[in-house]
Amino acid sequence: MAYFRSHVLVSVDPVCVEKGAYKLIDALQDELVKQGLVDEVQVLETSRIGDPETEGIDLMVYPEAVHYTNLTLDDVPYLVEEHFLKGRVAERYIRESEAFTDEELSAPQSKEVRIVLKNIGEIDPLNIEEYIARDGYMALGRVLTEMSPEDTIQEVLKSGLRGRGGAGFPTGLKWRFIRNADGDEKYMICNADEGDPGAFANRRVLEGDPHSVIEGMIIAAYAAGSNKGYIYCRAEYPIAVRTMKTAIEQARNFGLLGDDILGSGFSFELEVRMGAGAFVCGEETALMASIEGKRGEPRPRPPFPAQKGLWEEPSNINNVETYANVPQIILNGADWFADLGYKKSTGTKTFSMAGDVINTGLIEVPFGITLREIIFDVGGGIKEDKKFKAVQTGGPMGGCLPEAFLDLPMDYEALAEAGSILGSGGLVVMDEDTCMVDIARFFMEFTQDESCGKCTPCRVGTRRILEILTGICEGKGKPEDIDTLRNLCDQINENSLCGLGKGAPNPVKSTLEHFLDEYEAHIYEKRCPAKVCKSLIRFEIIDGLCTGCTLCARNCPVDAITGERRQTHVIDPDICIKCGICEQICPYDAIEIK
């Protein structure tokens, strides 16, 4: 068999053929013959590369993965000479870098192991054939032809896969409950209501690799004995919804969904249901209520969804990421997955980094990596060289962890012990200029707003906490507030109906524990150490530094600054709204926040 050192892939879609793609291929072949390279370089046809708007043809050269654009017949001799004889990239034909940079997902950093994020950015999510080309649906094939439902459950149990939505329940076990439950119709539900501010891993998977989720769901359905599934996707992700719907249709056209999948006798129908803007619908019972056309209010458990879920039938709910792991577990084996990770947390987890860190975006790492490694190695450290102050893990129900916890290995148990949660994998990094009381208030504002209102501890409790925190930030804090807050936190945590209520106090609790000094400064000294809380700060222009350039006065939205040209300017504290624009704009750093 001939061994070629280089492959040239020429685009031969109809548009390119029209432009003369085949003539180009012939010209390339002729030139290769002329240069004596025809046994070393192979020319192949491929589907469209590049922009159909250009006049010339595009081609790719492997293994270097160089993309040459807009080529005509006249370019061939030079191209062949430069690239294949001299071994140099022919710069003049390189596609101009309007190269698309993915701000959310860069190339894998060291320490990353990409399972769930493997295909994102590498395949066209709207083309099922590209997923299949990367071993897509092979796992399903194996499951349906070689494994029984119980075998499948066993394999997933062995892998140690735990719910990636945050609760960490063993996935195989959940499926077994469904299998053993009584019901006329069993439902598989995918929780794609990724509402945690700061988390967008699910979104990328749904948009970039929808079939991994579909395949995972079909396998799960087979194991659990279900024939109908729903993907509940939040309405704030319209692209994900569209992509998923297209993917489902393509899967159906390929006989991978619907009746008698791959001739196995197993049938499974899948449908997308959209949310409508309610964070609480990420909670499983609220989610099911929403699918049923009701207000997204949770209900008490038991009965658990596995016994009585959607329309009172046994229902399995798993997160997007949980399902997305399944095909590769089947393909590579449970042991492969179990070997990754740390203690009882096997496999990998995606983390979304947001906030004051240099590399915001997604990563996927095996459990056991430390917070320090994530934030400083992979994340590149804090922006503008500021000091790290705290990181909030797991979404708005997570705790804020200070520097002392940076060497914590990330896994379900360690984070819970530290007073936080793994949750969705969201990480909000905060620098020294963050006021922790303001942050606690901020998260409570969110949770309070999203509280469904059904149970009193959450509905009223979060409001009370918010009132107190707002008061503290406005300089009206009282000494007894701290105990009241602690009391409220415990009450809400112990008595709320669902996870939202139970977790809502965590930011407050953790900041009270680790940043008590900031609360005390606000309450006793009416001072905000981080200089954030508007009622407790004053913007002042420093006499010695101000040059009277008038830049601040011109940009002040409320005209609070007065001064003659070349004279020191003055901010009127009664008019000033403390927006911070003047301080940011001043070229002489002459404005101080006191």
Next chain:
Amino acid sequence: MSIEVKEGRDIRKVVRDLVREYGEEKAELIPILHEVNREMGYISDEAIVELSELMNIPSSHIYSVATFYRMLSTEPHGRHVIQFCESAPCHVAGGRQVWQKLQNELGLKKGETSDDDKWTLLTTSCLGLCGVGPVMVIDNDIYGNVTPDQVPGILANYE
């Protein structure tokens, strides 16, 4: 939310067509409400009454559902709807200053519509675009990495 209001639509016909397309089951209520919101800009009392009759669901239930979900509105909006992400990651990445600037430029507070019906200023929950925060959506256009001085220029794009 995406809003593509068609002028001069008869709300009752809109609703009837939707129920015919989606079906009468209660589970279709939210998808239908989404469409009503999209085509009419909001869900009016008339729409609720019509839906109630066609789907055999009490108006009170439909109203309770329509008011529960943030992306469904029972109030009309301005010609252009600005949704600014108020969640922590955007807030921490400079969102606070952008929000201040927006309010100042428009002279509106959260939830308000301008007197000339041009703008409605809303906050939205996290859109999952935290990697490019602060994030702002105007109608169907998404703006990322927004800074305060970009605000006037962005607003000027809209009639």
